[in-house]
Structure formats: C-alpha cells, structure tokens
Amino acid sequence: MRKIKKIAVMTSGGDSPGMNAAIRSVVRACAYYRTECVGIYRGYQGMIEGDMIPLTARSVNNIVHKGGTILKSARSKDFRTKEGRKKAYENLKENNIDALVVIGGDGSFTGGVVFNKEYNFPIIGIPGTIDNDIFGTTHTLGYDTALNTAVDAIDKIRDTASSHNRLFFVEVMGRDAGFIALNAGVGAGAEEILIPEEDLGLDRLLESLKKSRRAGKSSSIVVVSEGDKTGRNVFELADYVEENLEDYEVRVSVLGHMQRGGTPSCFDRVLASRMGVKAVELLIDGKTNLMVGLQNNEIQTIDLEKAIKGQNDINRELLRVSDIMTT
Amino acid sequence: MRKIKKIAVMTSGGDSPGMNAAIRSVVRACAYYRTECVGIYRGYQGMIEGDMIPLTARSVNNIVHKGGTILKSARSKDFRTKEGRKKAYENLKENNIDALVVIGGDGSFTGGVVFNKEYNFPIIGIPGTIDNDIFGTTHTLGYDTALNTAVDAIDKIRDTASSHNRLFFVEVMGRDAGFIALNAGVGAGAEEILIPEEDLGLDRLLESLKKSRRAGKSSSIVVVSEGDKTGRNVFELADYVEENLEDYEVRVSVLGHMQRGGTPSCFDRVLASRMGVKAVELLIDGKTNLMVGLQNNEIQTIDLEKAIKGQNDINRELLRVSDIMTT
Amino acid sequence: MRKIKKIAVMTSGGDSPGMNAAIRSVVRACAYYRTECVGIYRGYQGMIEGDMIPLTARSVNNIVHKGGTILKSARSKDFRTKEGRKKAYENLKENNIDALVVIGGDGSFTGGVVFNKEYNFPIIGIPGTIDNDIFGTTHTLGYDTALNTAVDAIDKIRDTASSHNRLFFVEVMGRDAGFIALNAGVGAGAEEILIPEEDLGLDRLLESLKKSRRAGKSSSIVVVSEGDKTGRNVFELADYVEENLEDYEVRVSVLGHMQRGGTPSCFDRVLASRMGVKAVELLIDGKTNLMVGLQNNEIQTIDLEKAIKGQNDINRELLRVSDIMTT
Amino acid sequence: MRKIKKIAVMTSGGDSPGMNAAIRSVVRACAYYRTECVGIYRGYQGMIEGDMIPLTARSVNNIVHKGGTILKSARSKDFRTKEGRKKAYENLKENNIDALVVIGGDGSFTGGVVFNKEYNFPIIGIPGTIDNDIFGTTHTLGYDTALNTAVDAIDKIRDTASSHNRLFFVEVMGRDAGFIALNAGVGAGAEEILIPEEDLGLDRLLESLKKSRRAGKSSSIVVVSEGDKTGRNVFELADYVEENLEDYEVRVSVLGHMQRGGTPSCFDRVLASRMGVKAVELLIDGKTNLMVGLQNNEIQTIDLEKAIKGQNDINRELLRVSDIMTT
Incomplete structure (x- = not known):
C-alpha cells in the first residue's frame, strides 16, 4: 500500500446544496492529517484538461453555507x-495526486469505478444529489435542503390556491425517484402525490380529487414527480383533470432548478462535514472503491459498485402515511 | 352625509401578500372608531351571493403575517x-352596510366605480397586487414581498447556473408591467432584463450575452417579464438563443404562482396597516371613490378613476442603473 | 382488551416546531380508523380542568406548517x-376517552407513566422538544427546525463578525444536552463549541482562539450551549476571554426563544406525520406505555420508562469532526 | 475642476446588509465611466494604513446578495x-486617488466632512446603517433587511408565546432611533412598542397590557428599542412588569447582532445599486460633500452637513396606526 500524500477532490454531475461543505471538509481533513489537497474543476472534464488548484485549510473559509460548488x-x-x-490519469500522475474523492451521483461513481479498474487509482465517493436515489445511504447530500426548498415553495402556492379555491399541480424534481415528491408532498400537506414508483392511475386521481372536494376542501395541491408514471407531462395532466373535473380551476407550477440551489440546511452541512472527513480517512487507510453513506444516523461505507447497482425503495410506510393524511 | 355605522371589506382579483394585514387593519380601525365591520367572501361574487361574516378586533388575531386572504x-x-x-346592492342594504373597502387591482376598482355611480355607494380602494401596476402609489400591497420571493429564487438558480456555466432564462410575473422583472433583475444581478415597456430586440440580447461571455462571465441570468415584447414566450426565447449562441447551455425557469404567496415582508405589513386605517377614516369622513396610496413614504389619496386610467411609468433611471450594473 | 373508540391528544411542556403537524396526524389517523378524537388544551392542566375540544379531519386543515401548538x-x-x-382521570372518563397521545418531553412522559400506573390508562408518547435529549429516537420533533433556525441566525452573525474582525459568543438552547450546540456549531462553521457533555476548559479555549488567530482567521464564532460546563454564563465567559485575549473585540448573542418557534422543516413535518399515525395505530392495537421514535430512519417504539431513564450520548464522531473542521 | 480618474470606496462604522451591493455598484459605475476604482479596507483606519486593493468590474461578481462587507x-x-x-491624505495622493465614496453613518460622514475641509478632497456619502437614523433619506441601506430579520424572529417568538400564554419583551436595535422598533412592532403585530422618541410611561404600559388581557389576548409581544426612555433595560423592565401584573409569565429576548447581517432584501439591493451609480456620477461631475438619499422613491442629494445635523422624525401617523392596531 502506497502512502497517500496528495488527495484530489471534485464535484461531478448535477450540483446539490452541501457540496461546498463537503469540499471544505475534505480540504480541512487533509490539512488535519498533513496531506496535500488539490481541487479539480468541472469534474472528470477538468481532470482531463488538467484544470486544478491547490487547496489549503484557509482557501475554504466561508463556504460551508454556500449553495452550488466552488469547483464547478x-x-x-x-x-x-x-x-x-x-x-486524466496522466494529469493526476503529473501532479503527484495519489487518490480521489468524487462528490456526485451514480453516473460519477460509474466513471470512478471504470477509472479505478483501468488504473488502480484509489477513489472514494460522496453521494451528492438532491434526488436521494443512491443506494447505501439514507440521505444524499442536498436532499434535505431540496425538500425544504420545495415545501417552502408549495406553502406559498397553497396561500394563493386557498385564496382562489384552485387546484394546483406542482412538479418537483426526481426523474427516476419519487423521494422529493413523496416527502415534500407529505410535508406540504398535498392532497395527492404522483411518483414514478407507483402508478396511481388517472381515474383514481380524479376520484380522489372529487372526494376531497366533497369533503369540503376548496383548494388542493397535487405534487408530481418529474418522472411520474401517468404517461403525461404535468401540463397535459392538468388539462386532463380540468376537462374531467367540474368546478375546479387548475394551475401548474414547475419548481425547477431552484431546488438544486440555495443555502444548505444544517442537516446537509453536518452530513457533508462528516462524509468529507470519513472519505479522507478511508483513503489514508488505504481503502478504495467505497462510498460513504449515512445509515442509522452513522457514517458507514458501501462498495461503490453496490451503491451504483442497488436501488433505494420508496418508503411504503410513508406512502401509507400519505394516504392517511389525506383522509 | 349619512353616518357610516357599518363597513364591509373584501379582497378581489389576484391575491397578494399583505391582504390579510390590510383586512386586519380595516377591522381594527373599525373597532377603534366603534364602527361595525363585515367581511365579504370572494369579492364581488360573494357580495352578490350574500356570503358575509361579521368581523371583530379579535377575529383578525394572528393573521398579520399570513399570505393569501382569509376572505378568499x-x-x-x-x-x-x-x-x-x-x-349585490340589495345584499349590502339588507345587511345595513354603509360603505365598502375593496382590496384589489384595476379591475376591482373599475367594478367599484361603476357600482358607486349606479348606487351612490361609498367605496374606498386599497391597491393590492404584486404587479405594482397601479397609478397613484409607489408601492402596491404585495409587490415588495414578491420581489423578495423572486430574488430569493433567482439567488438559488444562480448557484446552479454558476456551478454548470449555464445561461438561465427566468420568467417572473408582470403581464403588462415590468416592475418585478426590472427590480428583481437588478436585485439579483441579472445580466439582462426583458420587460414589456421596452423592446430590447433579440439581436441586442445576443450581442449582450456574447459580450458578457467575452468579459469572462461563465454563467448568466436573463430575467424575463411574462409580457415581454420579443413576441416569443420564454421557452421559444431560450431555444432561439441556444441556437444562436455557441457554448451556452440554456435552461428555463418559470417562477409562477409562488410569487403571489408567502409571508408578507415587514414593508408590506406596515403598508397594509397604514392603508387600512386610512381607508376607514376616509369613509367615516364621508369620502368616497378614492384609492389610498403611498407617495413619498406617506399615505395619500387619489381619485379611483385616475388610479384606473393612469399608468406607472417604468423607472428610466433604474433601467440605466441596470445597464451599468452589467458592464 | 377494551376497544379504543375515542383518543385524546395533547401537547405538554416546552413547545417545538412540528407539534401541530403531529396533532394533525393523530387527528387524521383517528378519522382514517373511524375513531373519535379530542384535543386537550394546555397539557395535563387542561386535562384536570376538562378543557377539551372534539377534533375532526377538517379542523386540522392548514396547520401542518405552523409553529407553536394550536392546543397550547x-x-x-x-x-x-x-x-x-x-x-384528570374523571374528566377523561366523563368524556368517554379511552386513550391518550402525549406530545412532549421527559417530564410529560413521567407524568404519563405515573398516570398509567394509577389508572391503567393507555398512553403513547411522541417526543416533542427541540433539545433532542430523549432516549430512543435519533430525532425529536422540532430539533431539525431548531438547528436550521440557529444556523441561519449564526450565518447572519458571521456576516457582521467578519466585517469587524470580532469574536462572537453565541448561546443556543440545550440546558442538559449539547446536541443543538454541536450540530449548529459544525453546521455554521464555528471555531469552538462548548457543550455540557464535555468540559473543554477555559485554557484550552483561549489557546484554541489564539491558534485560530495566528492561522489568519480574523473573526470567530464560539457556540455555547446553555448548560455548558465552564461554570460561567455566556456573558462572564465573554468577559473572561476579552480580558485574556489581545486584539479581539468580543460580543455576545443569546438566540433564545426564537429557536422554539417558526415554520417546521420538511423533516419535522414528515417525522410528525409518521409518528402521529404510529401512535394511533399502537393505541388501537391495544398497546400502551410506549414512545414512538425514529431509529435508522424507521418509526420504532420503545418503553416509555426506558425513554425517560435512558440518555442520548453526544456523538463522539461528530465531536472529532468538529475538531478537524477548525484545523 | 480636476478630472476624476480614480475613485476609492470604503465602508465605515457599523456594517449593514446591502453594503456589498453598494460597493459593487460603485465599482461597476467606475468601470462604465472608464474610471479606476480602489477599495479601502476597514474604513478610515485602512486609509491611514494604506490598506487598499484595485477593484475591477469582475472583482465584484457574486457579492450583490452577500451580507457584511468585503471591504470590512x-x-x-x-x-x-x-x-x-x-x-490618510498622503496615502490617497500616493495612490493617485482623486475622490472618495464613504458608505456608512453619521460618524463616518462627520469624519469625511472634516477631511474635506482640511484637504479639499472630493467625497460623497452613501447612508449605510440599519438604524435609519440619517436625515435626507427615507431609507438607509440595510434598514429594510433588518426590519425583515426582526419581524421574522418575532414571528417565531410569537409561536412559542401563544403556545404558553406568555408575555415577551423583545429588544431590537436602535439606540437613538425607534424606527426598527416601531416598524417591526407594527409589522409583527406587537401589543406595545417602546421607543426612544416617546416616553409611554410604565403605568400606561401596565394598563395597556391589563387591557389586552381583559380583551381576551392570552399572549403578548412588547417590542422595545435599545434606547427606550423607561430608564430601565429590557430585563429590568420585564421584572417590573412581572411583579406588577398577575397571571403573566414574562420572558425576554434580545435579538442583537443578527439584525446587522444576512442576505439583503431586494429593496436594499436595488437601493444600493442606485445609490452607488449616483455617487460615482456626482464625483465625476465635480460634486462633493453630498450624501445620496432616497426621497419620494427617487435618488436625491443632500449636503453632508445637513444630513449629519438633521434628524429624522418618527412617523406620528405610524404611531397612531400602531395604537389603533392594538385596539
């Protein structure tokens, strides 16, 4: 086992709140263990182009609370x-880099595993994505913040929905996973939640909205995941419902990219700090091809390949809670 | 001049943050002046349907900070x-209502003027709309809050724009007036701002974005008012720019109805409190067909018809400031 | 086992964000299981005074996002x-109440256990307190929100601290437990964190601040838990440090009761929704003397007496992360 | 009149949100008018020590939304x-600086006027302070943001006050001026507001709180300005009231320095942008000893000496509105 003297850190794929806190943590942990640290810009592309910068404990002052990623x-x-x-490998060697921390999602980890196989280059992954669709961690970095952003926006929309007795379809992020939709939907008190993991069916949706109206609710929020299974996009869905429901004025709101940005929540900042330290310690201990993750509120590790192949199941209990809440 | 013993208050048209604070103020001012107060639900429609409720000082406890309108x-x-x-008139008479405070926009005031002409019914308007498109007041109720909501969302979008070197088109509300776009654009540090009052022209937009890129900016935000004059909607605009600009990945975000909701800013709550008191005092003093407004930071009045016919010009100085900020 | 036909719910002790979401969940779960539900005002005191109100699914509309507790x-x-x-027992009997959900902390649960022993009355606890000092759950209701409130305030304080090269002592809540201080401190990037669980010693504090200054940091934040072990309150602490450190202008900020209020985070709303359902289901299933809690991201139960006697240890790993972050 | 080729900008005195937006505006306006720009660190002290840095349009990217001041x-x-x-003068000459923009309050302007008299050095002031206590502008930079921060904190405190039927004394900033207390008090729906400009008297305070209790209010908020005229600090005041009022549990919260920090509101960012441009244009036009200010929503100027000597009167109309709101 060669000694790790210099570690590179980068962010890759879609950005998420808490990435800067994770970068800071990796850098500070390197400083603590008297290991050099280098930041690579723009993920694997910057690695190929040799776009790097040395990072010291001071260079990450005042970034723990910033959205986005200073490394792009x-x-x-x-x-x-x-x-x-x-x-990419030649650039790493040229710069005497011994190991790599990749903050990103599935795609980024897949690249890392391939790279490790070809060049036996030590690599540790930190799951950074708002979608929470990575196996081996109960929470990905940025997910908690995105939930708060979504719920805050839906709270605002509910103000105007109630004032006008309207039905709103609110699309949140999550192409393959309904975690944001399900949790933000329950958190915001949505009447219905449409997620990729479950095909509610349009008829049941209509029935449910009619029932809600009969029960005296004059306004409603339906939270829709980008990748829901109705086979219609959110605008078509709204049109369909408006045509088939009486007395409902329907509106659509697509929350969009604001869900990826913003000041990270305390949860995400703490999670990032813990994951960054662990990633560095793993590399220094000669480990590779692992992802750090949160399990039972503790930092654990999982094989990167398992993280890529596995799939987080949607929480059935929460689906049930969601049904009960809309009684 | 008949004595005003009972005043009705209602919210009409699009809702805006601060409407509840204004309702509370009207109710409390009535209590202070020992005048009865009645709330009419759903604006003129509720007036026609006789959908009303007596309001006492206590019934408006704990609503000063709430978005939406408790009166729908x-x-x-x-x-x-x-x-x-x-x-509507018969319902007012039947309930011994002597005067009316209408919180709403141009359309609501027009209805009020017609009604006053037909039935000589005392009426005072409070300008409530996020669009700030009402003549006779520097600020409409809800406008300040909507600006903060828009700027907060654009700040988040900028996080992800900068991380990915992207160009974002962000559509804000304002069908006929560019006040939100211009102020939120300057506030959020947008590179370009497209408003209905000015046709920048697509060529100049392209030129400006190219210049910005040459100057070293790797990400950009263009804030677009709903009613901009390019003749294209924000998605078509984005497509056009993506086709005609190299190296820019373009994304669109439509902020939508969340701009109408949310906890009102301190400014809007104070403005609402001042306007509500003034409206009641005017009615008690036998005045009618006036709108209360803010001029030079003081509560003033203007003829309702002037308020309807007049138009707030976009602030030319601020347009110039906007240009200079994107140097 | 008698059939549970009517369940009472109440909030007791210090309030925390998410209590309303938990009340709503208990009420909706009762409705779902066709069980009657009653709200008791002001905890055990209201139970003694017979201060109660029937609650239906509709009576908890629009409270999921509200701070405080509608039941006082x-x-x-x-x-x-x-x-x-x-x-209290007589009042419950008189109102045909068969079981009780108590949302509160240790003290409230102790009362519940005593009551159950005397009257064999079914009782389930939901841990509601911002302090996170209840055994058997990784998160109490309101804790996540309080962390965000604290971090948001410290972010603001850091702005002015950095502008003036000042040292701030920020006191956060937590008389017996340092969870808020430790997590908010790591989240806000504090230079030092003083908690009841660990006596850092004043000398080490001074040494650490001097080192931080030498390392080029011109401003610093020290987060102090109410119950820290220095034997001095936060003002005395600040005085001591100012006397013994050169060149540091010291200021104190006590965050205080605002930490108990505010719109709950998505995390707390979802947690509340899950806990409320579980509490009702346990009672219907004939269970008693249990607390619902979160373990490994799943809703679990624990004996109320264990919850009262046990103590959550401070996370040693996070203490270490905190040290590394201030390298 | 000598030609202005190089302008320096600095922030002085207490910091306030929007100062960075004003720095950015001065820098961008200089770039627009092809004038060099220099930033001076730490106000007049940095001027004396020659602590300066050249600033280009790009060096102020991404600061429009930041609290604090990058120039310290x-x-x-x-x-x-x-x-x-x-x-200080020698340093300015040595660096070929022709004119100065000072962002700060009364004290900073006084220094500027003295300096101008001694060295005939062109100087323009931008009013930056959260206290709004500068004559010649309806709004100082940071005031609007501080109001929102205060109101947001008081909203949270009200949650817990209502849950426990408590009386809270909340101290806000404003040693000599009650603008924050009066506006945040009205905005947050406080039952009483104590400001330096008016001595309510302790007896009237007690009477008012008793009346509020009799009227059925079970919780109350009293907003107190730092410099109120009761002759007691906020803790003594709370003790006095607790001793003399029955049935009220009294608590104190001092909001403190968080009011100076945080992301500026849209209003403050736009105001800063407008003021910065005007300041540069005035200097280029050969003007000096002026302060830029907001009057009737337009950027105006006033003699610096008048700004220092004059005093903003508290808004009597708003005092009256405040009384009516607590009916």
Whole structure:
C-alpha cells in the first residue's frame, strides 16, 4: 500500500446544496492529517484538461453555507472514452495526486469505478444529489435542503390556491425517484402525490380529487414527480383533470432548478462535514472503491459498485402515511 | 352625509401578500372608531351571493403575517351585469352596510366605480397586487414581498447556473408591467432584463450575452417579464438563443404562482396597516371613490378613476442603473 | 382488551416546531380508523380542568406548517398531586376517552407513566422538544427546525463578525444536552463549541482562539450551549476571554426563544406525520406505555420508562469532526 | 475642476446588509465611466494604513446578495487626529486617488466632512446603517433587511408565546432611533412598542397590557428599542412588569447582532445599486460633500452637513396606526 500524500477532490454531475461543505471538509481533513489537497474543476472534464488548484485549510473559509460548488461541476463525454481517461490519469500522475474523492451521483461513481479498474487509482465517493436515489445511504447530500426548498415553495402556492379555491399541480424534481415528491408532498400537506414508483392511475386521481372536494376542501395541491408514471407531462395532466373535473380551476407550477440551489440546511452541512472527513480517512487507510453513506444516523461505507447497482425503495410506510393524511 | 355605522371589506382579483394585514387593519380601525365591520367572501361574487361574516378586533388575531386572504378572492362575471350589481346592492342594504373597502387591482376598482355611480355607494380602494401596476402609489400591497420571493429564487438558480456555466432564462410575473422583472433583475444581478415597456430586440440580447461571455462571465441570468415584447414566450426565447449562441447551455425557469404567496415582508405589513386605517377614516369622513396610496413614504389619496386610467411609468433611471450594473 | 373508540391528544411542556403537524396526524389517523378524537388544551392542566375540544379531519386543515401548538402547552403542578390526577382521570372518563397521545418531553412522559400506573390508562408518547435529549429516537420533533433556525441566525452573525474582525459568543438552547450546540456549531462553521457533555476548559479555549488567530482567521464564532460546563454564563465567559485575549473585540448573542418557534422543516413535518399515525395505530392495537421514535430512519417504539431513564450520548464522531473542521 | 480618474470606496462604522451591493455598484459605475476604482479596507483606519486593493468590474461578481462587507469596516480613533488624517491624505495622493465614496453613518460622514475641509478632497456619502437614523433619506441601506430579520424572529417568538400564554419583551436595535422598533412592532403585530422618541410611561404600559388581557389576548409581544426612555433595560423592565401584573409569565429576548447581517432584501439591493451609480456620477461631475438619499422613491442629494445635523422624525401617523392596531 502506497502512502497517500496528495488527495484530489471534485464535484461531478448535477450540483446539490452541501457540496461546498463537503469540499471544505475534505480540504480541512487533509490539512488535519498533513496531506496535500488539490481541487479539480468541472469534474472528470477538468481532470482531463488538467484544470486544478491547490487547496489549503484557509482557501475554504466561508463556504460551508454556500449553495452550488466552488469547483464547478460538469458531465464529461470525453471521460467515457479510453483516451479521455488516459489523459486524466496522466494529469493526476503529473501532479503527484495519489487518490480521489468524487462528490456526485451514480453516473460519477460509474466513471470512478471504470477509472479505478483501468488504473488502480484509489477513489472514494460522496453521494451528492438532491434526488436521494443512491443506494447505501439514507440521505444524499442536498436532499434535505431540496425538500425544504420545495415545501417552502408549495406553502406559498397553497396561500394563493386557498385564496382562489384552485387546484394546483406542482412538479418537483426526481426523474427516476419519487423521494422529493413523496416527502415534500407529505410535508406540504398535498392532497395527492404522483411518483414514478407507483402508478396511481388517472381515474383514481380524479376520484380522489372529487372526494376531497366533497369533503369540503376548496383548494388542493397535487405534487408530481418529474418522472411520474401517468404517461403525461404535468401540463397535459392538468388539462386532463380540468376537462374531467367540474368546478375546479387548475394551475401548474414547475419548481425547477431552484431546488438544486440555495443555502444548505444544517442537516446537509453536518452530513457533508462528516462524509468529507470519513472519505479522507478511508483513503489514508488505504481503502478504495467505497462510498460513504449515512445509515442509522452513522457514517458507514458501501462498495461503490453496490451503491451504483442497488436501488433505494420508496418508503411504503410513508406512502401509507400519505394516504392517511389525506383522509 | 349619512353616518357610516357599518363597513364591509373584501379582497378581489389576484391575491397578494399583505391582504390579510390590510383586512386586519380595516377591522381594527373599525373597532377603534366603534364602527361595525363585515367581511365579504370572494369579492364581488360573494357580495352578490350574500356570503358575509361579521368581523371583530379579535377575529383578525394572528393573521398579520399570513399570505393569501382569509376572505378568499375571486373574479366575478356576474358583477359585470346590471342584475348582478343590483343583487349585490340589495345584499349590502339588507345587511345595513354603509360603505365598502375593496382590496384589489384595476379591475376591482373599475367594478367599484361603476357600482358607486349606479348606487351612490361609498367605496374606498386599497391597491393590492404584486404587479405594482397601479397609478397613484409607489408601492402596491404585495409587490415588495414578491420581489423578495423572486430574488430569493433567482439567488438559488444562480448557484446552479454558476456551478454548470449555464445561461438561465427566468420568467417572473408582470403581464403588462415590468416592475418585478426590472427590480428583481437588478436585485439579483441579472445580466439582462426583458420587460414589456421596452423592446430590447433579440439581436441586442445576443450581442449582450456574447459580450458578457467575452468579459469572462461563465454563467448568466436573463430575467424575463411574462409580457415581454420579443413576441416569443420564454421557452421559444431560450431555444432561439441556444441556437444562436455557441457554448451556452440554456435552461428555463418559470417562477409562477409562488410569487403571489408567502409571508408578507415587514414593508408590506406596515403598508397594509397604514392603508387600512386610512381607508376607514376616509369613509367615516364621508369620502368616497378614492384609492389610498403611498407617495413619498406617506399615505395619500387619489381619485379611483385616475388610479384606473393612469399608468406607472417604468423607472428610466433604474433601467440605466441596470445597464451599468452589467458592464 | 377494551376497544379504543375515542383518543385524546395533547401537547405538554416546552413547545417545538412540528407539534401541530403531529396533532394533525393523530387527528387524521383517528378519522382514517373511524375513531373519535379530542384535543386537550394546555397539557395535563387542561386535562384536570376538562378543557377539551372534539377534533375532526377538517379542523386540522392548514396547520401542518405552523409553529407553536394550536392546543397550547403548559407545565402542570396540579398533575403532580394525586388529587390532580384523579380529577384528570374523571374528566377523561366523563368524556368517554379511552386513550391518550402525549406530545412532549421527559417530564410529560413521567407524568404519563405515573398516570398509567394509577389508572391503567393507555398512553403513547411522541417526543416533542427541540433539545433532542430523549432516549430512543435519533430525532425529536422540532430539533431539525431548531438547528436550521440557529444556523441561519449564526450565518447572519458571521456576516457582521467578519466585517469587524470580532469574536462572537453565541448561546443556543440545550440546558442538559449539547446536541443543538454541536450540530449548529459544525453546521455554521464555528471555531469552538462548548457543550455540557464535555468540559473543554477555559485554557484550552483561549489557546484554541489564539491558534485560530495566528492561522489568519480574523473573526470567530464560539457556540455555547446553555448548560455548558465552564461554570460561567455566556456573558462572564465573554468577559473572561476579552480580558485574556489581545486584539479581539468580543460580543455576545443569546438566540433564545426564537429557536422554539417558526415554520417546521420538511423533516419535522414528515417525522410528525409518521409518528402521529404510529401512535394511533399502537393505541388501537391495544398497546400502551410506549414512545414512538425514529431509529435508522424507521418509526420504532420503545418503553416509555426506558425513554425517560435512558440518555442520548453526544456523538463522539461528530465531536472529532468538529475538531478537524477548525484545523 | 480636476478630472476624476480614480475613485476609492470604503465602508465605515457599523456594517449593514446591502453594503456589498453598494460597493459593487460603485465599482461597476467606475468601470462604465472608464474610471479606476480602489477599495479601502476597514474604513478610515485602512486609509491611514494604506490598506487598499484595485477593484475591477469582475472583482465584484457574486457579492450583490452577500451580507457584511468585503471591504470590512471599522471605527478609527486615529482618524480623529490631525496626524491620522494627514497620513490618510498622503496615502490617497500616493495612490493617485482623486475622490472618495464613504458608505456608512453619521460618524463616518462627520469624519469625511472634516477631511474635506482640511484637504479639499472630493467625497460623497452613501447612508449605510440599519438604524435609519440619517436625515435626507427615507431609507438607509440595510434598514429594510433588518426590519425583515426582526419581524421574522418575532414571528417565531410569537409561536412559542401563544403556545404558553406568555408575555415577551423583545429588544431590537436602535439606540437613538425607534424606527426598527416601531416598524417591526407594527409589522409583527406587537401589543406595545417602546421607543426612544416617546416616553409611554410604565403605568400606561401596565394598563395597556391589563387591557389586552381583559380583551381576551392570552399572549403578548412588547417590542422595545435599545434606547427606550423607561430608564430601565429590557430585563429590568420585564421584572417590573412581572411583579406588577398577575397571571403573566414574562420572558425576554434580545435579538442583537443578527439584525446587522444576512442576505439583503431586494429593496436594499436595488437601493444600493442606485445609490452607488449616483455617487460615482456626482464625483465625476465635480460634486462633493453630498450624501445620496432616497426621497419620494427617487435618488436625491443632500449636503453632508445637513444630513449629519438633521434628524429624522418618527412617523406620528405610524404611531397612531400602531395604537389603533392594538385596539
């Protein structure tokens, strides 16, 4: 086992709140363990282009609360090619970098695993995405913040929905996973929640909205995940419902990219701090191909490949709670 | 001049943050002046349907900070008919209501003026709309809050825009007036601002974005008012720019109805409190057909008809400031 | 086992964000299971005074996002007497109440256990307190929100601290437990964190601040738990440090009761919804003397007496992370 | 009139939200008018020590939304001496600086006027303080943000006050001026507001609280300005009231320095942008000894000496509104 003298950190794929806190943690942990630290800009693309900067404990002052990522992020087509990865490896060697912390999602981890196989390069993953769709951690970095952003926006929308007795379809992020929709929906007291994991069916949706109206509710919020299974996008869905429901004025709101930004919640900042330290300690201990994750409120590790292949199931208990809440 | 013994208050048209604070103020001012107060639900429609409730000082406890309107709001087609207005008048008489405070926008005031002409019924308007498009007041109720909501959302979008070197088109409310776009754009540090009052032209927009990129800016925000003059909606605009600009990944975010909701800012709560008191005092003093407004930080009045016909010009100085900020 | 036909719910002790969401959940779960529900005002005191109200699914509309508790809360001296509890029992019987959900902390649960022993009355506890000092759950209701409130306030204080090169002592809540201080301190990037569980010693504090200054930090935040072990209150502490440190202008900020209020975070709303349902289901299933809690992100139960006697240890790993972050 | 080729900008005295937006505006306006710009750190003290940095349009990217001041602020004793000012002047000359924009309050402007008299050095003031106690502008920079911060905190405190039927004394900033207390008090729906401009008298306070209790209010908020005229600090005041009122549990919360920090509101960002441009244009036009201010929603100027000597009167109408609101 070679000694780790210099660690690189980067953010890759879609950004999420808490990435800066994680970068800061990796940098500070390196300083604590007297290991050099380098930041790579724009993920794998910056690695290929040799776009890097040395990072000291002071260079990450005052970023723990910032949204986005000071190292920028990107998706890299070049890294999918053997040539791209070769160039990336050469840049790492040239800069005497011994190990890598990748903050990102599934796609970023897949790239990391391929790279490790080809070059036996030590790599640890930190799950950073608002979608919470990574196996091996109860919470990904940024997910908690995105939930608060979504709920805050839906609270505002409910103000105007109630004032006008309207029905709102609110689309939240989550192409393949309904975690944001389900949790933000329950948190915001939505009347219905449409998620990719479950096909409610349009008829049941109509029935449920009619029942809610009969029960005296004059306004309603339906939270829809980007990737819901109705086969219609949120606008078509709204049109369909408006045509088939009497007396409901229907509106659509797509929350969009604001869910990716903003000051991270305390939860995400603390999680980022814990994960960053663990990632550095794992590398120094000679570990590789692991992802750090939260399990039972403790920092644990899981094989990167398992993290990629596994899938977080939607919480059935919470689905049931959601049904009961809309009694 | 008949003595005013009972005043009705209602909210009409699109809701805006601060309407509840204004209702509370009208009710408390009535209590202070030992005048009865009645709330009418759903604006003119509720007036026609006789949907009313007596309001005491205590019934408006704990609403000063709430978005939306506890009296609900609506647009009423029936009130545009002679029969509708007759029914409304009869309901007012039947309930011994002597005067009316209408919290709403242009459309609501127009209805009020017509009603006053037909039935000589005392009426005072409070300008409540997020669009700030009412003549005779520097600030409408809810406008300040909507600006903060928009700027807060754009701040979040900028986090992710900067992380990915993207160009975002952010649509804010304002069909006929660019006040939200111009102020939120300057406040959020947008690179370009498109408003209905000015046709920048697509070529100049492209030129400006190219210049900004040359100057080293890797991400940009363009704030677009709903009613901008490019003749394209925000999605078409984004497509056009993406086709004609190299190296820019373009995204769109439509902030939508969340701008109408949320806890009102301190400014809007204070403004609402001042306007509500003034409206009641005017009615008690035998005045009618006036709108209360803010001028030079003081509560003033203006003829309702002038308020309807006049138009707030966009602030040319602020347009210039906006240009200078994007140097 | 008698059939549970009517369940009472109350909030007791210090209030915390999410209590309303928990009340709503208990009420809606009762409705779902066709069980009657009654709200008791002001905790055990209201039980003694017979201060109750029937609650239906509709009566808890629009409270999921509200801070405080619509049922009010109180500490009751009378309930510590046999007579008080007798009166309370008689009121429950008179109102045909079969079981009780208590939302509160240790003290409230102790009262519940005593009551259950005397009258064999079914009781389930929901841990509601911002302090997170209840055994058997990784998160109490309101704790996550309080952390965000604290971190948000410290972020603001850091702005002015950095502008003036000042040292701030910020006191957060937590008389017996340092959870808020430790997590908010790590989340806000504090230079030092003083908690009841650990006596850092004043000398080490001074040494650490001097080191931080030497490392080039011109401003610093020290987060102090109410119950820290220095034997001085936060003002005395600040005086001591100002006397013994050169070149530091010291200021104190006591965050105080605002930490108990505010709109609950999504996390707390979802947690409340899950706990409320579980509490009702346990009672219907004939269970008693249990507290619902979160373990490994799942709703679990624990004996109320264990919950009262046990103590949550401070997270040693997080203490270590905190040290590393201030490298 | 000499041509202005290089302008310096600095922040001085207490910091306030929006100062960074004002710095950015001065810098961008200089770039627009092809004038060099220099930032001076720590106000007059940095001027004396020659602590400066060139600022280009790009160096103020991404600061419009930041609290605090990137140029730091300070109070300088040395600048009160002839020697200090001489050294400051020499540093300005040495760096070819032709004019100065001072962002600060009364004290900072007084220093500027003295300096101008001694060295005939062009100087323009931008009113930056949360206290709104500067004559010649309806709004100082940071005041609007501080109001929102205060109201947001009081909203949270009210949650817990209502839950426990408590009386809270909340101290807000404002040593000599009650603007924050009066506006935040009205905005937050406080039952009483104590400000330096008016001595309510303790007896009237007690009477008013008793009346409020009789009227059925079970909880109350009293907002107190730092410099109120009761002759007691907020803790003594609370003790006095607790001793003399039955049935009220009294608590105190001192909001403190968090009021100076935080992300500026849209209003403050726009105001800062407008003021910064005007300040630069005035200097380029050969003007000096003026303060830019907001009057009737337009940017105006006033003699610096008048701004220092004048005093903003508390708004009597708003005092009256406040009385009516607590009916």
